[in-house]
Amino acid sequence: MVSGGVSPPPADHVTVLYFLANDPDREVREGARKAFANIAENDLCRAVSSPDLHPSVLNAVARLFYRFRHLAELLAAHPNCDIETRIFLEGKGVVVPPADEHALSPDAEEVESTEEVFEETDEPVDEESEAFKSKYQLAQTMGVAEKIKIAQTGDKEWRMILIKDSNKLVSGTVIRNPRITESEVLAISKSAIQNDEIIRVICANKEWVKNYQIRKALVENNKTPLPTSLRLLATLGEKDLAQMAKSKNISSVLSTQAKKLVMAKKKDR
Structure with a gap:
């Protein structure tokens, strides 16, 4: 096990x-x-x-x-x-x-x-709880093989801990956990995640990118491949495009394209 x-x-x-x-x-x-x-x-x-x-x-x-x-x-x-x-x-x-x-x-x-x-609970994750802290401390002592096994099927607490693991095999396994939720995917998309593979997996999941907030977060994440960001940018609303057109936190290519899309939308009115 x-x-x-x-x-x-x-x-x-x-x-x-x-x-x-x-x-x-x-x-x-x-x-x-x-x-x-x-x-x-x-x-x-x-x-x-x-x-x-x-x-x-x-x-x-x-x-x-x-x-x-x-x-x-x-x-x-x-x-x-x-x-x-x-x-x-x-x-x-x-x-x-x-x-x-x-x-x-x-x-x-x-x-x-x-x-x-052993009793299961469905309560929200409390990062200050003793159980969460115990899992976090345990993760610091575990080997890569053990972490990967838990990342494959572990609960939300384990996913929150292991998605930040420095080993890309471990964190990359978490995003493929069949129990991961859209709210978790959104949080990951907004984070400064260091594993490029995680972002690629999210971008390739058709169900996840149906979520507007996830698409927006991916565009704003500098780990998202530029061609993918440009494709997703075109699906955003005018208000968000206008903000991105002025943003200095995204690629200049994206901000320039956002300006063009805003102008095009105004012409179509």
Whole structure:
């Protein structure tokens, strides 16, 4: 699922599987959940020894593998173990170190199914959220092969992160992700993207260029090939053409052509 070349450290491997287990693609999601459920106890213990493991990942490990007593004790003592996980573990008879501010209760609901452990959400991306920051930090440690696999089918958060990746194979894969939305394509078209291939893929997509705002953004993006920009320029409205005719942020060839188009439109009135 997330292999490729050198095996990642256990903590990274478990974290990647956790996030892929929430992927919108059913095949990717189910494959990751199966792989997650089959991680060896020794590998889990090594993963949990990392002080940086995210609380959500710890919670998932706890709910699926609490029967491994040594592992459960490591989880309970982990500095990132949150109150929900601590309550769950204590309810399973695990000795949980006392928390500073929270009284623990043994009434934790038992959850053993991967379908219940991994829950999908359809909320807008919050770049300040711990989950987003965790993915961003994880991306900094991942190899190119792992990034490409996630770029192919990853969710919006992963796409937002990997479209900016310095490796053009990674960022170029994101734009071909079948789940990418027009709003994301528009944002990419407006950005100072460094990968020329991404702009070429957008320009070649007939459905995307039907969107007026995307066409306008492509004309204004200096990465768009000039012949394509000239073709798209001719489809814009007079107001936008007038603005581009005065703009110093686009090619002089485009601004000159915009002036000609504005004059032609006025003659046709």
